[in-house]
Amino acid sequence: xxxxxxxxxxxxxxxxxxxxxxxxxxxxxxxxxxxxxxxxxxxxxxxxxxxxxxxxxxxxxxxxxxxxxxxxxxxxxxxxxxxxxxxxxxxxxxxxxxxxxxxxxxxxxxxxxxxxxxxxxxxxxxxxxxxxxxxxxxxxxxxxxxxxxxxxxxxxxxxxxxxxxxxxxxxxxxxxxxxxxxxxxxxxxxxxxxxxxxxxxxxxxxxxxxxxxxxxxxxxxxxxxxxxxxxxxxxxxxxxxxxxxxxxxxxxxxxxxxxxxxxxxxxxxxxxxxxxxxxxxxxxxxxxxxxxxxxxxxxxxxxxxxxxxxxxxxxxxxxxxxx
Amino acid sequence: xxxxxxxxxxxxxxxxxxxxxxxxxxxxxxxxxxxxxxxxxxxxxxxxxxxxxxxxxxxxxxxxxxxxxxxxxxxxxxxxxxxxxxxxxxxxxxxxxxxxxxxxxxxxxxxxxxxxxxxxxxxxxxxxxxxxxxxxxxxxxxxxxxxxxxxxxxxxxxxxxxxxxxxxxxxxxxxxxxxxxxxxxxxxxxxxxxxxxxxxxxxxxxxxxxxxxxxxxxxxxxxxxxxxxxxxxxxxxxxxxxxxxxxxxxxxxxxxxxxxxxxxxxxxxxxxxxxxxxxxxxxxxxxxxxxxxxxxxxxxxxxxxxxxxxxxxxxxxxxxxxx
Numbered sequence: 275x276x277x278x279x280x281x282x283x284x285x286x287x288x289x290x291x292x293x294x295x296x297x298x299x300x301x302x303x304x305x306x307x308x309x310x311x312x313x314x315x316x317x318x319x320x321x322x323x324x325x326x327x328x329x330x331x332x333x334x335x336x337x338x339x340x341x342x343x344x345x346x347x348x349x350x351x352x353x354x355x356x357x358x359x360x361x362x363x364x365x366x367x368x369x370x371x372x373x374x375x376x377x378x379x380x381x382x383x384x385x386x387x388x389x390x391x392x393x394x395x396x397x398x399x400x401x402x403x404x405x406x407x408x409x410x411x412x413x414x415x416x417x418x419x420x421x422x423x424x425x426x427x428x429x430x431x432x433x434x435x436x437x438x439x440x441x442x443x444x445x446x447x448x449x450x451x452x453x454x455x456x457x458x459x460x461x462x463x464x465x466x467x468x469x470x471x472x473x474x475x476x477x478x479x480x481x482x483x484x485x486x487x488x489x490x491x492x493x494x495x496x497x498x499x500x501x502x503x504x505x506x507x508x509x510x511x512x513x514x515x516x517x518x519x520x521x522x523x524x525x526x527x528x529x530x531x532x533x534x535x536x537x538x539x540x541x542x543x544x545x546x547x548x549x550x551x552x553x554x555x556x557x558x559x560x561x562x563x564x565x566x567x568x569x570x571x572x573x574x575x576x577x578x579x580x581x582x583x584x585x586x587x588x589x590x591x592x593x594x595x596x597x
Numbered sequence: 598x599x600x601x602x603x604x605x606x607x608x609x610x611x612x613x614x615x616x617x618x619x620x621x622x623x624x625x626x627x628x629x630x631x632x633x634x635x636x637x638x639x640x641x642x643x644x645x646x647x648x649x650x651x652x653x654x655x656x657x658x659x660x661x662x663x664x665x666x667x668x669x670x671x672x673x674x675x676x677x678x679x680x681x682x683x684x685x686x687x688x689x690x691x692x693x694x695x696x697x698x699x700x701x702x703x704x705x706x707x708x709x710x711x712x713x714x715x716x717x718x719x720x721x722x723x724x725x726x727x728x729x730x731x732x733x734x735x736x737x738x739x740x741x742x743x744x745x746x747x748x749x750x751x752x753x754x755x756x757x758x759x760x761x762x763x764x765x766x767x768x769x770x771x772x773x774x775x776x777x778x779x780x781x782x783x784x785x786x787x788x789x790x791x792x793x794x795x796x797x798x799x800x801x802x803x804x805x806x807x808x809x810x811x812x813x814x815x816x817x818x819x820x821x822x823x824x825x826x827x828x829x830x831x832x833x834x835x836x837x838x839x840x841x842x843x844x845x846x847x848x849x850x851x852x853x854x855x856x857x858x859x860x861x862x863x864x865x866x867x868x869x870x871x872x873x874x875x876x877x878x879x880x881x882x883x884x885x886x887x888x889x890x891x892x893x894x895x896x897x898x899x900x901x902x903x904x905x906x907x908x909x910x911x912x913x914x915x916x917x918x919x920x
Contacts, residue, residue, distance in 0.1 A: 352890075361890075410757040424856070427752050433858025434733040435894055443888050444852040447771070456888055529767040533747070533856050535756025565766050565779055567675075567684075571758055 281344035283337060285384070286590025287326065288391065289313060289350040289374075291365035294322075296330050297583075298337050299590035303402030305583055307333040319368040323377045331382075346378055346386040347592025349394030349585060354436035358388045364455070385596035391415070391585065393430055393439065395542055395577075396423025397595075398588025404540050404578040411538045412530055413577075414441065414523075416545035419455070420463035420470075426534050441530060442467070446522050466523045468545050471498035474515050486511035502548045516551040523552075524559025531560075531568050542577035542584065604667035606660060608707070609913025610649065611714065612636060612673040612697075614688035617645075619653050620906075621660050622913035626725030628906055630656040642691040646700045654705075669701055669709040670915025672717030672908060677759040681711045687778070708919035714738070714908065716753055716762065718900075719746025720918075721911025722863050727901040733859045736900075737764065737850075739868035742778070743786035743793075749857055764853060765790070769845050789846045791868050794821035797838050809834035825871045839874040846875075847882025854883075854891050865900035865907065 283306070287296040290313060297308035309329050316322035334340055352363035358375025360366065375388040389397070396413035399405040405413070409428040415421040420442030424431040431438045442463035443456055451460020452473065464470050475488055475496045487504040488496055488511060504512035527539055545552060557574055579587055606629070610619040613636060620631035632652050639645035657663055675686035681698025683689065698711040712720070719736035722728040728736070732751040738744040743765030747754040754761045765786035766779055774783020775796065787793050798811055798819045810827040811819055811834060827835035850862055868875060880897055902910055 408757075410761075426749050426754055426756075429750050431749055431857055433749075434731075434860035435858055435891075437890050438733075438856065438858035440855040440888055440890070443855050445848065445886075448769075448848065449772075458886065458888070525768065525771065529852070530856070532763040532766050533761065533853070534754055535758055535761035537757035563768075563781065565763055565781070567760050567763070568758075 281342055283343050284590045284593025285330065285334070285343055285346040286586040286588070286593065287330075287346065287348045287378075288394070288585035288589050289348065289360075289366070290391075290585070291351070294326060295586050296326060296333075297586040297590065298333055298343070299587060299593075301594075303587055305586060306337060308586060309333060314367055317367055319372045319374070319377070322368070323374070323381060327378070327381045340382060340384060343384050343593075345593035345596030346382070346384050347394065347397075347589040347595075348374060348378070348386065348388040349391040349589035349592075350374065350388060351391055353388045353390040353393075355387070355389040355393070355430070355432045356436040358386065360388070387592045387596050389430070389432075389592060390421070390439075391588075392421030393423040393432075394588035394592060395421075395579075395584060396425055396540075396588070397430060397591040398579055398584060399540050399542070399577060400425060401591035401594070402579065402587055404575045405538060408537050410534060410536045411540060412441070412534065412536050413540045413542060414527075416467060416541060416543040418467060418469055420467045424534065441526070444526060444529065446526055462522070462526050466519055466526070466545075468498040468543075471501055471515060471519050471545060472496050474518055475501050475512075478511055478515055478518075482511075484511050488512060498545055498548070502551065505548070505551045513551065516548065517555045520552050520555025521559040524556040525563055527556065527560055527574075528563045528565070531572050532565055535568060536572055538573040538575050540575045540577055542579070544581075546576055547581070604665055606666050607913045607916025608653065608657070608666055608669040609909040609911070609916065610653075610669065610671045610701075611717070611908035611912050612671065612683075612689070613714075613908070614674070617649060618909050619649060619656075620909040620913065621656055621666070622910060622916075624917075626910055628909060629660060631909060632656060637690055640690055642695045642697070642700070645691070646697070646704060650701070650704045663705060663707060666707050666916075668916035668919030669705070669707050670717065670720075670912040670918075671697060671701070671709065671711040672714040672912035672915075673697065673711060674714055676711045676713040676716075678710070678712040678716070678753070678755045679759040681709065683711070710915045710919050712753070712755075712915060713744070713762075715744030716746040716755075717911035717915060718744075718865055718902075718907060719748055719863075719911070720753060720914040721902055721907060722865070722900060723748060724914035724917070725902065725910055727863050727898045728861060731860050733857060734861045734863060735764070735853055735857065735859050736863045736865060739790060739864060739866040741790060741792055743790045747857065764849070767849060767852065769849055785845070785849050789842055789849070789868075791821040791866075794824055794838060794842050794868065795819050797841055798824050798835075801834055801838055801841075805834075807834050811835060821868055821871070825874065828871070828874045836874065839871065840878045843875050843878025844882040847879040848886055850879065850883055850897075851886045851888070854895050855888055858891060859895055861896040861898050863898045863900055865902070867904075869899055870904070
């Protein structure tokens, strides 16, 4: 554990499209203080950083002051680890390239490191969660989109430009694939994100007249949580939606295993909490499609980080790594 | 450069299904002595290792003896870096798990490291070739099959079990994919290996009555070299075969880039020498399919290692890494 008696804490800041959550974390992964602001309330990045600092400083002061903080870790969409910038993030209010790490460093005088949100989750899982002690694993975050953080030889994979690990955008259907937010067709995330599951629900409901609890919900309002609730009640159509989703995800994981042969794949996010409804078809698709030399070698795990804390914990874990 | 004044040489052994080539290499990547034996002539691994040693030792003696050799590197199909074994290699005469590295070490008293042939090629490219100085690149070997060696953060990717990097077996066609030697369907290597090109040629010749120079060759005897020769002469059908092959390979490379965002992808092997006929459609498919954040960032390069020497050079480069 990257403990440090003189600087016993790190700060984690998780920047989401809706909320920014920040907290102070100790070396055991306990959150000792936490707060949040609305990301979208600040049209200028400067105002936003000021607002985070204004709300974060009282937490820091209450825990011994700036001198007790070893580093700040930030998880953000389109975050670039090498430059400490966020670059052209479609779901954040600030356009272009924003030097966020530098902005926090200048205001707080604490070394700050930034990476994308899925990488932060992977570092959190490696530091405090299901991947403790693993040198080779892949974290797949199943949320509004599908993100990934890849660890090889005990190191995060950032690639030559800081943007490696966009596994939500490998192509799973090369013909008649679903249109993706990235402008291309057939990306994994169009099928296996929470929104992908809702999309599948609407397709399945339209394609048949099979009775389903989901027909009681207006089609455009169906969420992956609704599909889960219906599946739990034994709804066949809902279970078929999970089978479809899990099969495509399992097929994708098989290709990822051929790349880095990880010890485990860790699933994170709301959809991952659908338990056996999603895990069983994923495992079945892996077993049916895996290249023989990898058979039975890679564990499929669920994140061990508490959902409400995971993003801040993950970001904070980066804070231990600052030089 | 991993030079060493007292031990100025390494030995590279490239084990192929047909020939085993071995040579003595200096720190600049010059082959100072080389020889070969027929791999298939030895039904027992013991006899085989004896035969290699018997033919290799005179080369070593002529260059100052065993004391001048820093290490031996072996490239072999299904080679496992961690254990120094080859495991269930379908194209070699010896079945099961063979502790080849240990067998050579015991006979010659020289530290020996083994990896699979595509990884050896990648190490050779990094040590002596087109990837000198690169920390993140992917080597794709286009031969009878499609192999790969992946380098991330300056390190070979072996995975938790030593078998990472089977990129010839990612699935490119999930419906009606071609049957692969691995028992699955739609693998990259069924389309983009030399044998995949020949298979495409037969398919294209059957599917149309378009005139082609290739029709002069019995269908079962067509090779990728024949397709190249026809393309050079302006044969449209041959060029379409390369377009088809390059498009699928380019689509695959786009997914690989989303994984590790490499500085370069280096193509190696006979098919890679088809020059613009294969490079142009690959680059076109990359440009048409790449995720926007990666656009224009990853170089597509041809191996700089001489074909006849590359395998031995690649294997030998491992010899510098021995402890």
